Amino acid sequence: xxxxxxxxxxxxxxxxxxxxxxxxxxxxxxxxxxxxxxxxxxxxxxxxxxxxxxxxxxxxxxxxxxxxxxxxxxxxxxxxxxxxxxxxxxxxxxxxxxxxxxxxxxxxxxxxxxxxxxxxxxxxxxxxxxxxxxxxxxxxxxxxxxxxxxxxxxxxxxxxxxxxxxxxxxxxxxxxxxxxxxxxxxxxxxxxxxxxxxxxxxxxxxxxxxxxxxxxxxxxxxxxxxxxxxxxxxxxxxxxxxxxxxxxxxxxxxxxxxxxxxxxxxxxxxxxxxxxxxxxxxxxxxxxxxxxxxxxxxxxxxxxxxxxxxxxxxxxxx
Ligand SMILES: [Zn+2]
Numbered sequence: 001x002x003x004x005x006x007x008x009x010x011x012x013x014x015x016x017x018x019x020x021x022x023x024x025x026x027x028x029x030x031x032x033x034x035x036x037x038x039x040x041x042x043x044x045x046x047x048x049x050x051x052x053x054x055x056x057x058x059x060x061x062x063x064x065x066x067x068x069x070x071x072x073x074x075x076x077x078x079x080x081x082x083x084x085x086x087x088x089x090x091x092x093x094x095x096x097x098x099x100x101x102x103x104x105x106x107x108x109x110x111x112x113x114x115x116x117x118x119x120x121x122x123x124x125x126x127x128x129x130x131x132x133x134x135x136x137x138x139x140x141x142x143x144x145x146x147x148x149x150x151x152x153x154x155x156x157x158x159x160x161x162x163x164x165x166x167x168x169x170x171x172x173x174x175x176x177x178x179x180x181x182x183x184x185x186x187x188x189x190x191x192x193x194x195x196x197x198x199x200x201x202x203x204x205x206x207x208x209x210x211x212x213x214x215x216x217x218x219x220x221x222x223x224x225x226x227x228x229x230x231x232x233x234x235x236x237x238x239x240x241x242x243x244x245x246x247x248x249x250x251x252x253x254x255x256x257x258x259x260x261x262x263x264x265x266x267x268x269x270x271x272x273x274x275x276x277x278x279x280x281x282x283x284x285x286x287x288x289x290x291x292x293x294x295x296x297x298x299x300x301x302x303x304x305x306x307x308x309x310x311x312x313x314x315x316x317x318x
Pocket of ligand 1 (some may be wrong): 232
């Protein structure tokens with residue numbers, strides 16, 4: 001009697017162990033995480049949000065680097081040749097990509113061009129969203145505004161693209177990727193609603209930027225207009241004429257704030273602010289983070305929250 005009981009007990013324990021082994025078997029098979037490389041910060045956050053612990057996401061841009069002028073080093077090319085997925089914005093933001101992809105030998109690499117299939121604004125349209133046609137000295141012909149991540153609807157589509165690519169690479173955890181993606185997309189929808197509400201009743205609609213014209217997609221979504229000192233990239237030094245025009249606009253629209261970005265000098269924004277009696281406030285493009293922001297684990301969504309608050313102040317919103 002005693003013996004039968006013991007053997008039954010033993011068989012039960014064995015079955016439990018077997019069940020446990022079957023459960024963890026798929027995970028023991030996973031040799032290593034999927035490796036994802038992105039160029040700019042929002043793409044990194046999206047990939048991390050979808051991938052969670054299953055993926056290793058690295059950003060090519062080092063802390064504090066200015067996104068439009070940065071170019072990869074040979075070591076970055078080596079990293080790309082070992083990665084599973086590479087996510088970049090598009091040819092306008094990262095013109096070096098097509099050349100580099102030709103040189104690397106990595107047949108398993110899946111490439112996601114985030115802007116592909118999105119209704120892009122031409123560079124001249126983007127600047128004209130200010131209503132005032134202040135063309136910068138850059139040649140606008142054939143160029144597109146690359147700042148797609150500043151449209152939260154576009155971000156959801158980019159998240160879908162990333163989810164699809166990760167699911168193909170790693171079908172065992174497809175449900176987890178989908179669940180993560182839905183959770184992050186819900187946050188994007190939430191911030192979109194808060195922008196709609198928060199910017200619905202404002203005294204002014206003109207966002208005066210002492211920085212580059214990165215906010216056309218955002219302006220388009222919420223009925224705002226950007227007036228900027230630079231073109232779609234912060235490369236060319238603005239002329240005194242351009243400076244005078246922006247100062248005149250800031251006065252005309254009673255701008256309460258002149259915006260600048262953390263990775264570019266705020267000197268010119270300060271000059272405009274002094275001329276007009278406005279305050280200077282940060283409006284982040286999210287393109288990249290400073291070392292300090294990385295250390296304090298600043299998120300793209302948090303930057304967008306802060307932007308909303310700063311916009312509400314500058315435009316005198318109710
Ligand atoms: Zn930019």
